[in-house]
Amino acid sequence: MIKLTKFATLLLLGFVSTANAQEVTALYSMNGQGNNGMIKEQPARTLYADTLLNNINEVENIIILDDNNESYTFSEGQLGEDEDFSGTTAMISSNDDYFLSETGYRFSSMRFRIRAYESLYNNVYANGVLLNDAERGQFSYGMIGGLNDATRNKEGATYLEHNSFGLGSIGGASNINLRASQYAAGHKASLVGCNRNYLARIMYTGSTGLMQNGWAFTGSASYRWANEGVIEGTFYNSFAYFLAAEKKINDSHSISIATWGSPTERAQQGAATEEAYWLAGSHYYNPNWGYQQGKKRNARVVNSYEPSLVITWDYNINDKMKLTTSFFGKYSMYSTSALGWNGNAADPRPNYYQNLPSAAYDVWDLEYTPTEDELNDFFARYNYWTASKANRQLNWDYMYYANQQANATGGECLYYVERRHNDQLTFNLGSTLNIDFNRYNKGTVGLQLGTTKGMHYKTMDDLLGANKYTDIDKFSVGDFGINSDYVQNDIDNPNRQIKKGDVFGYDYDIHVNKATLYYQHLFSKDIFNIFWSAHVEGTTMERYGHMRNGRAMEFSKGSSGTAGFLGAGTKFGITLPFNAYNTFSFGWGYENRAPIAYNSFIAPRMRNDFVRGLSNEDVLNAEISYRLNVGPVTAKVSGYGTLIKNSVEQNAFYNDQQSQFTYLTMTGVNKLHYGIEAAIVYNITSSLSVNAIASVGDAEYTNNANGFLISENEKVVINDKVYMKGVKLDGTPLTALSLGADYNIKGWYLSANVNYYDRIYIDASKYARLASVVGNPVIDATTGEERLDIPTQYKGKGGFIVDASIGKSISLRGGKKLNINLSLSNILNNQNMITGGYEQNRDDSYADGSERTYKFSKNPYLYYANAFNFYLNIGFRF
């Protein structure tokens, strides 16, 4: 017995210290340098975009999600249980801004976001029409997945730079050029081999260039594949196509059309707690899959296809005026599957907290001596987890068997796979008139009109052999009784029997219309320039419910009514050259923006209810920068400050306290981003250069927000306060530093960099910070004073990532060219650095105030940056 206790204690200390180990310094890794062999031929600022796209295509699979039951969360850090989400806003390119052009890919393995801005502040255009998703505000990179060559041609501008295509927000703007004539004539084929989310990619792009007859055609196609990606239990199956044609009618008019899509099927990785990682012996343990008859099956499979179309009319009115008008249409189909469990079936997830050894007794209290029963229980769990891989994964056979058992007695389905759909139909029109007034002045007038219908519903993906599933809310059954109307998800179709493919649970549309009119003006004389712009915008939004939810009978079906928001903004920037070597710039901007529709409804799965006190947010931004350009040295340092006031955020999660699916909306949220960005490049010789980059900033909530809490089985919204003050924005390192060197000679190019990251926070649980959950002030043991026991946000500590790439460009006869590039990422193979994660939305105590054994507050879900990986790209131009 004593021996056993000792062994257990050692194990526990091991666990606790591993758990703390990532609080201690960790070395780290770099995932993403998808350096394309052809990149180096291109001007620097388009290079990284391609690489970035590779990386983003990688990143899109690492979905950060709050995986507690059906839970998902809408705030930025966790965005995306059911969406592709790229954390980077780094797609802004800026004319010869080394910082912006480098950070996008260099820091991508850590999912670095410039200034920690949310991606909804970054606008992406194609031929001058806005592509951002109107419901969530952000651009979906999955839309152009696998089309690196076809979407490489782009321009970008920061918030305080003039551009000729569209309005940019604080995260900047970029514009992809999809005109068929703008692709170099010829053929390009490339092959990629790597060990990431996919293992192989094949791509072909061909273009005729602008032909004598005024026509140009361009096409591209690719396929990305992994039977099993580098994360166990994931697969990747993605085809992409792009077809474009352009007709130059005369010197004044051209019409171009481009259509593309990327039908994709891929399985996801899920986060886990440090304890689960410890038990599995890997920070890449993926709880999403399990064996079915010996074959690996993943419960989280994304199906996406967003067929898109852009038609553009370019009209050169005269030498001074040019009008570009583009229409964009898309029908996106996006869905994610997830396991569901019905009735009183046990939670099938292997890493459900009740299955973990630390739920046997309080392992965090090192003073506590467990009883023999508790120790036995601890070891039973430990031994089960570590005895075989199958034990710590899903058990599909068990789930099928349970359903077959239910069938034999006429019972309800226990386990099933549902598919949550977020489809969207969008029509946008963008028109931009560029005017050169004279030698020094030019202006851009633009109009963007858009209408979007977002369709949100779930379908039965797989009943796992069950015969019977009734569309009721299982969480409500205990409260109201099975015969109550309240339990019905659609009271107009009570007790509906659900078969494969049927819509159930929820079904609603979100309609968003948006119009923006803007003007930008640039005065420039030599390096001196003054830029200003102003815009007005109008937004309307509406929810339309297709089901009459039993818990919201009077306000779930039909229209919510339409809410309208008027917004406006202005900004200006000035660039002052002191002399030929020193330039100083300053800029300031203010925006009053409509909230995004995604955050504007309380419990949108069931209710037609706008958030109380919904109003525009204010975004204030100021920045100052200094640029040095002396001989071989180019340097820039900037300071920025951004204040976001009065914004709205929504979280949704499974609340174990009440066994309820819960929505928590925050309003009156204020956030501050500020910091310093610096980059220096020193060209030692024409073939050797060294560089240094730094981004050190802060991004945090500056006040306590209003909270609105409602559960899916309740009718009443509870008003509460959320202690958010001081919480940091998550999922990006707030400190990112890098030293690098580039060397190229005789067609060879080599580059290497050492990166250091620090202050990576995870998404703070808003639920755990509710005033009602935090409770009354406690007496601080050391100071003896009263204080609120607000959880401390989990922070990953700093570490290094080293990566390098080597490439060779070989010219062949007949103008053909072969490019080979090998990128090695995370050469030190640091597997201990988090890229993000989320705290559990649960309480350490029961409703009656007694302590739970398992400590949710000490077990955040974490994602780790990829281990050592490579990316080999062989490109052939012919």
Added chain:
Amino acid sequence: MKAIKYLSIFVLSLMATSCMNDFNEPNFNEPPFGNSGIGEANTTIAELKAKYSSTISAGGVQEITSNIIIEGVVVANDESGNVYKQIIINDATGAIIIGINDVGLYAIAPKGQRVRIDCKGLHIGGYGKMAQIGALYNGKVGRMNKYVFPSHVRLIDLPNPTQPEMTPDTINASFFTDANMNALAKYVRLEGVEITEADGTATWAPEELQNSSNVVERHIKMGSTNIVLRMSTYADFANEAMPDGKLNINGVMTRYNNYWQFVISNTTDIEKAGK
């Protein structure tokens, strides 16, 4: 135009790629749960209870060290949430409670499922003098660990709600003797009984009436015997109205020390009398 040709070839070749996420329902020759190595039953439930009767009636606990295998059919489980972390199995000689520290047991042990329990290595004892198979917990009989259960159970055939063990014995007021109490549990049918607290609107287990075990006690009177119905506030039907009037109810008669307790695992086991 060469570009178009290349592109078409490429696209056509890709059309051939198929879905990676196709899975069909498996057929199980052996249930993917439990221990298929457990042989024929060698002991009836009554024999088992008799063998350990002194331990059980003393509220004690004892490890079963001999090769005892019992076989019975599940007559109560946790499907509705009123029974928690237990299944009750019944053979021709009587019923017994099996405590397992797990939830959702009805997945593998629906009512009508025939199971064999390899008792060797498990504990038996009396919880409030009620016979239970499980594990040692704080010096008494408690629930066995969920990871221990699979090696001690074998699931036989598909569940069948119409087999003989699923038919309860109808009892009357003469049932309530000391001898019968010592032989519990027993799967029984009560006919023409009334729930004392039922008035057509009172619910089974409202939270405001619960005791510290989240239970609301309801009662049935048969002759001079008062029977306690332990209804959990976690039951799916906790907030449904109790049926009033004369009822026929199937359930498991148990005891807590010298009180008779009646376990209803689901409201589907209740019907209006005289139909």
